[in-house]
Amino acid sequence: MIPLSWYLLVAAALFCIGLFGVLARKNTIAILMGLELMLNAVNINLLAFWSYLHHAQMNGLVFAAIVFAAAAAETAVGLGLIISAYRRRGSVTANDLDTMKG
């Protein structure tokens, strides 16, 4: 049987890839994709812990479902915002969207 740590390692790797994408990519859509990766890394963790440690209950599954829902919603909102920003400014580059500069 595959030990728990392997799952955790995969999840950690995935999280780091996502984090790197979020921090390093210039395209906002790519940043969004990085975020999805991070969320799914978290989901893997949740399911892995649930499966190995609390199998009798449904907590983990429910948490994962909630995260999916939140991720879907977030993606929908995020994409909407990006499209709107593109229409207004003609660009989806994160560094160009600096209206909030103090």
Add this chain to the structure above:
Amino acid sequence: MQTLLWLVPLPPLIAFALISLFARGKRGLSHWVALVSAGLSFLGSMTLFAWAVGRQDLLENPLAASTNWLPTGGSWLRVGVLLDPLAALTLFFVAWTVLMIFIYSVGYHNYGQPVGAHDLPGLPPHGAELKGAHGKVPSVEPLYARFFAFISLFAFAMFALVVSDNLLVLYVAWEIMGLCSYLLIGFWYARPSARDAAVKAFLTTRVGDMFMLLGMAALYSLTGTLNFREILSNPVVLDTLATTLSPVFGLSWAALIGLLIFAGTIGKSAQFPLHTWLPDAMEGPTPVSAMIHAATMVSAGVFLAARFFPLISAGWEAGQPLTTPMLVMAVVGSFTALFAALIALGQRDIKRVLAYSTISQLGYMVAALGIGAYGAAVFHLFTHAFFKALLFLGSGSVIHGMEHGQLATGDAADPQDMFSMGGLRKKMPVTFLTFLAGALALSGFPLLTAGFWSKDEILSSAFHGNHLIIFIVLALSALVTAFYSMRQVTLTFLGSPRTPSAEHTHESKVVMTVPLVVLAVFAIAAGWFGVPGSFLGLGAFLPNFIGNFLGGTHEAEAGAFNATPLLVSVGVSLTGLFLGWLVHRKQSSPSIDPLKRGLGFVYTALERKFWVDEAYDLVFIRPAKFLAETVTSVWIDRGLLDGILHGIGNFGNWFGRTLRRVIDIPVANGVPDGAAAGARWSGLKLRLTQSGHVQQYLVTSLMLVVLAGLVLLLVLNG
């Protein structure tokens, strides 16, 4: 009967409401409403009077009813009605004169005439031009409906005053009449003289009313009631009041209250020294002069004095010295009678002569009450109302005729100046005959006229009561009265016309002459009901109806018949009439008064009304103005009070500035300003971190999370 008594004053009140709410500008409707209401009150009054005449014991058991009105803690102020002989008699003449004057007003205000092109509300109508006609014709009064609304309200107040059973309701009605008098004197409000006269009348009568209110308050606090019967028909109360001393001048309470209430009479009945408003009140339309300032309202003052006669004369018996208020009344009344009659001699305005004559006749009544001749006073009140209303309406008819002539000819003569008239007897026969009847009644033409009987009764009471000075003064004023009455008749109606206006007058309409005829009948006949029982042969034949009716309010007993007062009264009347005719019979100039040549300086004094108005101006008005404009306004208000206030203000200003300098700016401003500056400074510095680049934020948060994780690790492990 009780219900009827309650109802008698109400129709005119309803008429007032209806006219002012629904009949504005509707001339015919407004006068019909007013006339119907006056007619209803008239019918009610006559029914009551007829009923009262049939009762033998009306004096002891008057018709009375009352109901609670205003709660005053433990008790109630009540509103009620009372019909005793005095009220019944007053109701009789009030109802007649009011109805006649209402009818007359329709004609006086030119109902049915065209509307004048230049007539304005608040001014007498200027006349209208008709196509194809020569000159102008009279035009209808612009505020026709308003006039009827006002006189209806006035009639209500007068009826209410007469039937009221307590002083409070009487006072309320009294003041409503004061208001109506003000409104009606100022009816032609666009004329400054009318406005001034209205204010003068209102303020002058208010002086008397103030004292009357004090008297009322004293009466209420002493007896706990204002009901006439409970006070005036109760010997115990009267006796207590007459024997307890008041704190003022050692007078008894009865005397003090009597004097205070008499002050109300002085104001309302225009006695000296508050008489000056009445002649000026002639600024109002003539029916108003007749109604308010001759027949009814000024009679209310005497009516009140007669009502309070038991209190005024409390503790007095015939033949004894007079009580203080009686003495004051006798002196004020007889003085006013002579004083006003003399002034009437020097007047040229037909209405002003009558105004002074009214003052003089009211003085007669007051003097009669003063010497205890209650019956004679009420009798004179009764007859005077008729003949004075008649004279005023007659003079209104004359003025109307003169104005007609003036409009037709464009003449500039004053239509009220007797010297610009003359010879009107042929032009206005009905007016002439009725006016003559009134003038003869006023001068006391022997045997025939009402004025003779009532005046003779007063003179004979004065004679029999041994008040010789008063007798002489009253006889003298009777002489003067006869003189100026005949002067008026001679100047107005006899001789030949002295101006074009006078030539073009013609008789007034039927609606004006019928009231004149009705009143003339009373002016002659009203006296036949009061012939004293002891009068030669006549007394036996005509019962002294009025004397018996008024009954035993202890009166100076006439005793045996004595010819002296009778001869004096006949003598002065005929002499005065003859002299008046003699002096003015050949008047041909429209300006010069032959009296002026004869009397010289005295005439000027009469013409200027003994300078009473000027004296008041000097003694009251100028000091009041000085007090207001200089002392109060300049010295006290602007100097003292403003000084203090400015001082306080300046101190406040200085104190405020100091506070601001010491506390506000350094502390209260400094602390928040410092905080704001700090926030601003830190914000300026911190804004550098806000790059607007999302990914920088994320890196920062990542680093912080890592840092937090490391700290947590260290803490948990360490």
